[in-house]
Amino acid sequence: MRVIVCENYEQLSKEGAKLFASQMILKPNSVLGLATGSTPVGLYKHLIEMNKAGEIDFSDITSFNLDEYYPLSPENDQSYRYFMNENLFNFVNIDKARTFVPNGLSENPEEEGKNYDELIEKAGGVDIQLLGIGQNGHIGFNEPDVNLITGTHLTDLTENTIQANSRFFNSIDEVPTKAITMGMASIMKAKKIVLLASGANKKAVVSELLNDHITTNVPATLLKLHPDVVLICDKEAYGA
Numbered sequence: 001m002r003v004i005v006c007e008n009y010e011q012l013s014k015e016g017a018k019l020f021a022s023q024m025i026l027k028p029n030s031v032l033g034l035a036t037g038s039t040p041v042g043l044y045k046h047l048i049e050m051n052k053a054g055e056i057d058f059s060d061i062t063s064f065n066l067d068e069y070y071p072l073s074p075e076n077d078q079s080y081r082y083f084m085n086e087n088l089f090n091f092v093n094i095d096k097a098r099t100f101v102p103n104g105l106s107e108n109p110e111e112e113g114k115n116y117d118e119l120i121e122k123a124g125g126v127d128i129q130l131l132g133i134g135q136n137g138h139i140g141f142n143e144p145d146v147n148l149i150t151g152t153h154l155t156d157l158t159e160n161t162i163q164a165n166s167r168f169f170n171s172i173d174e175v176p177t178k179a180i181t182m183g184m185a186s187i188m189k190a191k192k193i194v195l196l197a198s199g200a201n202k203k204a205v206v207s208e209l210l211n212d213h214i215t216t217n218v219p220a221t222l223l224k225l226h227p228d229v230v231l232i233c234d235k236e237a238y239g240a
């Protein structure tokens with residue numbers, strides 16, 4: 001795992017955006033793996049600016065998002081589909097028909113997961129995957145557990161995640177308790193992975209990434225087995 005320590009969130013966002021822009025320039029029909037949460041917002045802002053400046057082109061890009069709350073409609077302003085439209089897709093020249101987010105209203109989440117993984121495979125696999133990290137070490141919504149699941153699947157959210165995500169909702173009771181998430185193998189199949197961590201509340205989990213242990217209790221530590229991961233963190237998350 002390569003580690004880039006940035007001065008602050010702004011620099012982290014710029015560094016992350018550079019990696020995505022480079023990928024898109026080298027391969028204009030790249031398949032991007034995208035993430036939600038507060039951390040990637042700055043990176044998306046930079047991609048929007050670069051797109052407006054004519055430096056990067058989304059017209060041949062396909063994207064797959066990591067996860068979606070369940071059950072939740074894509075029109076709901078708390079859905080991750082809505083988040084992606086508002087933070088990236090509405091402001092770049094991407095074909096929305098080629099932007100995929102798990103269907104939070106699927107009547108058969110098991111089949112939804114299988115189809116999602118097949119779609120990713122049919123698109124040629126994810127070229128570059130963006131990840132945030134939960135304070136509990138989750139990536140996507142792969143929560144700490146004895147067993148982790150390989151493919152895209154329906155999962156229960158832990159109390160810790162529900163608590164952390166309640167800041168986006170009016171009250172904690174409104175936070176969905178389930179989500180459809182790409183599984184660990186679905187994530188690990190990406191050719192490159194860019195993991196972002198910002199702020200002092202990520203310091204403990206980043207230090208788990210920087211030791212040489214792997215544990216399903218901190219799902220992100222499995223990324224140490226991937227050959228091409230870049231961790232971009234700011235000084236607060238790094239503990240410098």
Ligand code: PGA
Pocket residue numbers: 036037038039040132133134135138139140
């Ligand atoms: P955050 O979420 O970017 O809002 O901190 C990260 C995550 O839970 O994966």
